[in-house]
Amino acid sequence: MATLTERSGVTPSSALDIERIRADFPILGIHPRGRPLVYLDSAATSQKPRQVIDALTRYYEEENGNIHRGVHYLSELATLKYDETREAVRRFINAESVNEVVFTRNTTEGINLVASSYGQKFVRAGDEIIVSQMEHHSNIVPWQLMAERTGALLRAVPVTDIGELDMNAFESMLGPKTRLVALTWVSNSLGTVNPVKRIVELAHARGIPVLLDGAQAAPHIPIDVQSLGCDFLAFSGHKMLGPTGVGVLYARADWFNRLPPYQGGGDMIETVTIEKTTYAKAPSKFEAGTPAIGPVVAFRAAIEYLESVGLDAIHRHEMALLEEATARVSALRGIRLIGTAPGKAGVLSFTMDGVHPHDIATILDQSGIAIRAGHHCTQPLMARFGCGATARASFYLYNTMDEVSALVAGLERVREVFA
Numbered sequence: 268m269a270t271l272t273e274r275s276g277v278t279p280s281s282a283l284d285i286e287r288i289r290a291d292f293p294i295l296g297i298h299p300r301g302r303p304l305v306y307l308d309s310a311a312t313s314q315k316p317r318q319v320i321d322a323l324t325r326y327y328e329e330e331n332g333n334i335h336r337g338v339h340y341l342s343e344l345a346t347l348k349y350d351e352t353r354e355a356v357r358r359f360i361n362a363e364s365v366n367e368v369v370f371t372r373n374t375t376e377g378i379n380l381v382a383s384s385y386g387q388k389f390v391r392a393g394d395e396i397i398v399s400q401m402e403h404h405s406n407i408v409p410w411q412l413m414a415e416r417t418g419a420l421l422r423a424v425p426v427t428d429i430g431e432l433d434m435n436a437f438e439s440m441l442g443p444k445t446r447l448v449a450l451t452w453v454s455n456s457l458g459t460v461n462p463v464k465r466i467v468e469l470a471h472a473r474g475i476p477v478l479l480d481g482a483q484a485a486p487h488i489p490i491d492v493q494s495l496g497c498d499f500l501a502f503s504g505h506k507m508l509g510p511t512g513v514g515v516l517y518a519r520a521d522w523f524n525r526l527p528p529y530q531g532g533g534d535m536i537e538t539v540t541i542e543k544t545t546y547a548k549a550p551s552k553f554e555a556g557t558p559a560i561g562p563v564v565a566f567r568a569a570i571e572y573l574e575s576v577g578l579d580a581i582h583r584h585e586m587a588l589l590e591e592a593t594a595r596v597s598a599l600r601g602i603r604l605i606g607t608a609p610g611k612a613g614v615l616s617f618t619m620d621g622v623h624p625h626d627i628a629t630i631l632d633q634s635g636i637a638i639r640a641g642h643h644c645t646q647p648l649m650a651r652f653g654c655g656a657t658a659r660a661s662f663y664l665y666n667t668m669d670e671v672s673a674l675v676a677g678l679e680r681v682r683e684v685f686a
């Protein structure tokens with residue numbers, strides 16, 4: 268099989284200084300099972316550059332205090348740092364105001380917040396919420412819980428054989444009963460990049476708000492929420508070089524003021540008496556209790572790292588890796604690719620005849636290669652493709668063509684073991 272460079276003349280690392288990038292990620296130097304780490308599981312969680320690790324350490328060594336409540340030096344410093352990350356997020360997604368940015372624990376919490384608050388105020392029995400067959404469970408189960416409380420109905424847009432949303436079906440599902448569209452931007456199991464701009468246009472033409480699950484988009488795709496026009500966007504810091512424990516829920520313009528609070532507690536109030544509470548304005552209204560201050564502060568370093576490398580360059584690099592991996596893995600005997608939509612993100616999902624995906628992942632792990640096997644929290648999608656599980660390799664800015672070769676060699680070994 269010809270390499271990508273031989274086939275198209277593209278030098279994959281031309282867009283990025285890959286050696287310099289890799290030197291920023293200390294964990295890439297470890298040797299699990301005595302072999303160099305080949306980390307192909309960034310869709311589950313990304314690795315962290317030194318800049319983020321240092322920011323987290325510095326926070327606990329020099330800046331730690333509780334935010335918003337003190338007049339002392341550390342409280343003021345922590346508050347300042349926390350708010351600086353909010354501004355960095357605003358810039359990163361081009362939100363109009365920092366008041367449209369709420370920190371959550373992760374994507375899951377952001378979606379649960381909208382399902383709970385929006386459901387309480389705007390959804391009634393017989394109303395419909397539109398999701399799709401390719402959603403992560405975190406964009407299905409919160410709506411089911413809300414539907415159980417309100418009597419609403421969940422409808423799922425079907426997925427085509429190559430793993431795209433059936434847009435004709437989507438359009439025909441939009442109707443007077445539709446209260447909200449909640450769809451993923453990028454599928455974690457297929458890599459499909461959905462036509463989110465078109466989705467928002469179609470829904471808005473009928474006055475229907477749109478929530479986008481941006482968990483797999485924010486790490487890879489430049490985001491401009493003002494030009495996109497979505498009403499809600501949820502994503503996770505840990506998938507985009509940031510620490511675990513911090514996520515973002517963006518809500519356009521006035522939404523946060525129109526929605527009732529999700530959780531009650533400190534920091535989200537204006538006044539409290541035993542009889543009644545009045546609430547603070549957004550974003551505080553949706554940030555009850557002490558948040559993950561250190562991870563939020565360090566998340567800024569992740570955003571700045573992505574900005575300094577450039578999402579366009581990252582995207583080109585991932586596309587080169589994906590093209591190479593797709594050509595070489597699909598040439599192996601007994602491989603079935605799950606998800607072959609054009610313009611995919613850097614996710615390669617596949618099955619191998621006669622071998623369970625968990626066995627593939629276990630054998631690769633013996634060579635230090637980390638991929639994911641399972642249903643990837645997308646059981647309805649697995650059912651759609653008639654497989655309970657897939658093996659999934661996912662690429663990010665620090666992966667190399669040599670690692671693609673290691674994956675292919677590893678899969679050849681799997682084939683031999685199960686010959």
Ligand SMILES: Cc1ncc(COP(=O)(O)O)c(C=O)c1O
Pocket residue numbers: 310311373374375376403405406451453454455480482483503
């Ligand atoms: C598409 C998608 N949505 C939502 C999530 C949930 O993210 P988190 O576990 O960070 O809340 C994931 C995680 O893999 C995902 O891939």
